[in-house]
Amino acid sequence: MRSGVVISGVIVAIMLASLALLANAVITGAQTPASDIVEARPPNGTIFRTVGVGVVRYTPDLASISIGVFGRAETASKALGIAAEKAGRVIKALEEIGISREDMETTGINVYPQYNWEVSPPLIVGYEASYTLMVTVRDVGKVGEAIDAAVKAGADNLWGVMFSLSEKARLRLQEAALKLALEDAKAKAKTVAENLGLNEIKVLEITVSTPFPHLPGPRPIVVKETAETPVIPGEGQITVSISVVFLLT
Numbered sequence: 001m002r003s004g005v006v007i008s009g010v011i012v013a014i015m016l017a018s019l020a021l022l023a024n025a026v027i028t029g030a031q032t033p034a035s036d037i038v039e040a041r042p043p044n045g046t047i048f049r050t051v052g053v054g055v056v057r058y059t060p061d062l063a064s065i066s067i068g069v070f071g072r073a074e075t076a077s078k079a080l081g082i083a084a085e086k087a088g089r090v091i092k093a094l095e096e097i098g099i100s101r102e103d104m105e106t107t108g109i110n111v112y113p114q115y116n117w118e119v120s121p122p123l124i125v126g127y128e129a130s131y132t133l134m135v136t137v138r139d140v141g142k143v144g145e146a147i148d149a150a151v152k153a154g155a156d157n158l159w160g161v162m163f164s165l166s167e168k169a170r171l172r173l174q175e176a177a178l179k180l181a182l183e184d185a186k187a188k189a190k191t192v193a194e195n196l197g198l199n200e201i202k203v204l205e206i207t208v209s210t211p212f213p214h215l216p217g218p219r220p221i222v223v224k225e226t227a228e229t230p231v232i233p234g235e236g237q238i239t240v241s242i243s244v245v246f247l248l249t
Contacts, residue, residue, distance in 0.1 A: 045249035047204075048192050052185025054177040054240045060163035060233045063137040066107070067150050068157035071129040076111045079129040083109075086154040087131040093153035094135060097145055108132035132159075138166075144229040163233045170238075177240040178208065185244040198248045205245040 067090060071082025091104060111129045115122040135150075137143050143161060150158070165173070189201050 045200075045247045046196065046198065048189055048246040048248050050185055050188045050244055050246070052181040052183070052188070052242045052244060054180030054182070054184060055237055056173045056177040056180065057235050057237045058165070058169070058173055060140060060236060061138070061166050061169050062164045063140050063143045063231075063233065064162045064164065065135045065137065065143065065146060065150070066159035067133045067135060067155045068108075068159065069131050069133075069154060070156045071131075072114070072126060074126050076113075076127040076129070079127040080109075080111055083129040083131040086156075087133060089153040090133065090150050090155050093149040094146060097142065097149050098139075099135060099137065099142075099146060103136040103138065105134045105136075106132070107134045140231075140233050143231040143233075147229045147231070161231060163236070165236075173238045174240065177238045178242070181208075181240045181242045182244075185242060189244070189246040189248065193248045196248065200249045202247040202249070203244060204247050205243075207243040209241045209243075 069083050069086035069090060071079045071084070071086065073079040073082060091101065094104065095101060109129075109131050111127055113124045114126040114128055116125045135146060137146050140163070147158060147161075186201075193199065193201055
C-alpha cells in the first residue's frame with residue numbers, strides 16, 4: 001500500500017511540474033516586444049469627409065462629318081464607278097479648302113441590286129452603289145465651308161456633324177477641372193474647421209472620379225440658300241469630382 005502511495009505522489013509531482021512549465025511558456029510567449037505590436041488608434045482630431053466638384057466649360061476643337069454619295073446604273077460596275085467619281089470630286093473639293101487627305105477616311109462602300117417588285121418573280125433592273133467618307137475638320141470654323149464644298153462637288157447625303165476634343169485639349173481641361181475640385185473640397189474643409197474652432201487641416205485620403213466630357217451636338221442654321229451653312233458647335237463641359245477625407249485638429 002505504501003508503494004502505491006509513493007507512486008501516486010510521484011505522478012502528482014510530475015503533473016505539477018508540467019503545469020508549471022506550461023504556464024511559464026504561456027507567460028513568456030505573451031511578453032512580445034513592444035516594437036512588434038501595431039496598435040490601431042483613432043487620430044487625435046475630427047474626421048471630415050466631403051466631395052469637391054470642378055466644372056470646366058469649353059468649345060470643341062474638332063468636328064467629324066459623315067458624307068455619302070450614290071451611283072445608279074444598269075450594272076454594278078457602272079454604279080460603283082459613278083459613286084467613285086463623285087467621291088473623288090468631293091475629296092478634291094475638301095482638299096482645296098485646306099482639309100488634309102490624312103483627315104479623310106472611307107467608312108463604307110456598298111453595291112445593291114434594284115428590283116422591279118411589280119412583277120413576279122421580282123426582276124433586277126439596275127444597281128445602286130454608295131460610298132461613305134468620314135472627314136475630320138480640325139478648325140471648327142470651317143465646318144460650314146466643308147459641308148458646302150462637299151455638296152457642291154456632288155455629295156448626296158450628310159449624316160450629321162459630331163463635335164469632339166483633341167487629346168491635348170482634353171488633358172489640359174481635365175487638369176483644370178481637377179484643380180477646381182480640389183479647391184472646392186479645401187474650401188469646404190476650411191469652413192467646417194473655422195466653425196469648429198480648429199486650425200490645422202490635413203488630407204488623409206483622396207479618390208478622383210473618372211472625368212467624362214459632355215460633348216455638345218451641332219446646331220446648324222441655314223440663313224440663305226446661297227450662303228455658307230453656319231454650324232454652331234455649342235458649349236461642352238468636363239466635370240471632375242473628388243472624395244476627400246480631412247483630419248481637422
